[in-house]
Amino acid sequence: MCLLDLTPPNGLQREHLVSPNQQYGGLHHPGNVVRCCGGCNPRRQVGGKELVWEDHLADIVDKQGHSINVLQERKKRILEHIARYDYPELSDKEVAAITAIAKDLYDRVSEDVNKGVTLSWSIHEDLI
Numbered sequence: 637m638c639l640l641d642l643t644p645p646n647g648l649q650r651e652h653l654v655s656p657n658q659q660y661g662g663l664h665h666p667g668n669v670v671r672c673c674g675g676c677n678p679r680r681q682v683g684g685k686e687l688v689w690e691d692h693l694a695d696i697v698d699k700q701g702h703s704i705n706v707l708q709e710r711k712k713r714i715l716e717h718i719a720r721y722d723y724p725e726l727s728d729k730e731v732a733a734i735t736a737i738a739k740d741l742y743d744r745v746s747e748d749v750n751k752g753v754t755l756s757w758s759i760h761e762d763l764i
């Protein structure tokens with residue numbers, strides 16, 4: 637079942653609680669990955685940043701019209717998941733290092749993709 641809205645297991649996806657990107661520096665670790673339905677996977681953006689999982693969960697529970705008790709129950713379930721898989725508590729320095737590495741990776745991949753597209757267009761124009 638989806639760990640966020642408790643819907644039955646149809647078309648479940650993986651959801652990282654802390655996004656493994658250049659903004660948040662989460663890890664691809666079992667304690668950071670939960671089963672999630674397609675409806676719960678996209679997070680709302682506020683001020684150019686996606687909501688952290690606790691606020692995302694509060695959004696979902698609020699949209700379903702549930703009480704704060706339901707929110708606390710679901711949050712507890714997710715915290716138990718994090719603890720069960722022993723997701724490491726990262727220091728600010730570790731998160732900064734991970735986000736710097738992720739940013740460098742994104743920059744290099746983006747540069748390579750742009751080079752590939754430019755090369756592809758150049759070849760295309762030479763062949764026409």
Ligand SMILES: [Zn+2]
Pocket residue numbers: 638639640641642643672673674675676677
């Ligand atoms: Zn869901």
